[in-house]
Amino acid sequence: MADEWRLFWVGDGGTPEGDRPVAGWEGLEERERALGLRERQPILVSPEGRVDPRLSECFRRSKFSAKAQGTQVTYAPLYRLFFMFLWQRGLDWDEASEDDVEDWEDWRRRGAQNPTRVGGGTWAKELAALKLLYDIAAKRGFVPTNPVTLLAPTDVKTSDVKWLSPRAFRLWRNVGLGGMLPSGLEDETWRGRCGGRDTAYADLLYSSGLRRREGGTMLTCELPALGQRNYYPGKVGQAVAKRAGYTFYVGHSALQRVEGYRLSTRALAVACARTRGAYDRLPGLRVVREVTRAGRVRWRDRSGRAGESALGRLTAAERMLLFVDGEDGLEPAMLWLSESGLPLEYTSWTKVFERASDRCAAAGLNVFATPKMLRHSMALRMLISLHNALDRRLGLTPAQRLHYEEVYGQVWLMVKDMLGHRSEQVTRDVYLEPVRGLQLESLLSDDDNPVNAEKIAELAARTGLILDQA
Incomplete structure (x- = not known):
């Protein structure tokens, strides 16, 4: 569509959300690194195919980049929607006024032609997202003032x-x-x-x-070992937690169901994927060499280049790239897999x-x-x-x-x-x-x-x- 903004993420190889890789973008990851872009930084491309460096600066080093990855994943699509609303009015993202924000609020919450109207709680989150971005842009002189002056809704339950x-x-x-x-x-x-997988996840x-x-982003090495206890402790990595890593506790019966999934449904999906050679063609795959006692993960990519990270600092996207080379061949390090044997988003x-x-x-x-x-x-x-x-x-x-x-x-x-x-x-x-x-x-x-x-x-x-x- 001529009025559609597109959302990409640094490290996704040029694949916008819900779309296919863009031809001619080979070697994109190297160019992203050369520009100093952060891993999993959002990139918004205008309907004219342009990337505004000011937007990239707002995302790269700011209060936005300090937010948890999950918050960034929630906020970026909201910016895309608002920018499309502005574009249909003949405006770029930096031309939004208070009236535009008020009209957007009216459309989102009460628009008769809007099939997905939102309630007060959802709008409060969207308002916070817009205020954050335009606060950053105003402080850096990219917009004259922050157009987001609406108060938080009162019908948040x-x-x-x-x-x-x-x-x-x-x-x-x-x-x-x-x-x-x-x-x-x-x-x-x-x-x-996938009943065995789904019931195990729900129990967890x-x-x-x-x-x-x-x-949903747990690695098999993070799964507590099943024994004879009532509850088992585990660690949540700070990169996938909402704010900071913490210790969780899972009951014996739930862990037993997860272990049953790992040894049955998951193992079958992995075996079928190996037979099809599904793991041989994956781009960006990282083979884990070891997970140290200190909680550091060391790997090598397909070119033989080594890398490492603290287990708790692995993002959701990085976890999906990790594989373990066992006796029978490669398998994902992620616990939850699709029916095809690939890591499940x-x-x-x-x-x-x-x-x-x-x-x-x-x-x-x-x-x-x-x-x-x-x-x-x-x-x-x-x-x-x-x-x-x-x-x-x-x-x-x-x-x-x-x-x-x-x-x-x-x-x-x-x-x-x-x-x-x-x-x-x-x-x-x-x-x-x-x-x-x-x-x-x-x-x-x-x-x-x-x-x-x-x-x-x-x-x-x-x-x-x-x-x-x-």
């Missing part, structure tokens, strides 16, 4: 997020991802071939509280979850899930479980617990750390809203305990925030 009770999660997972019928019997019409997120990107999990929820709806079930909902649910269950553990350790009833708020305040801190939050207030106000101010009894020592199910059901009915199934 923080307490209407949804949780899943353990039994609702199991029903959604088994029917939506695993190809079962609501009755618990196998569905003979099920044609899904529900048990650990990992974010979509954190769990972590963003693909959103569609996997949507299809699973659609399948549940088609079966007449009022259960659905997103990766974030599984994270919320883990936080809720863990808070209740930790309260219960302290109750039993101190020999207190829930009523007596009210006299020990300082002791129980540590529970919030522990859950905050398990989620990788900076602020305890975020944990209190957003993720765990259903249980604020409630006097809770023993819950969650065993997800299948009927007392726990009854209490979760009571919370679901009382708050309206937890999906549950009778």
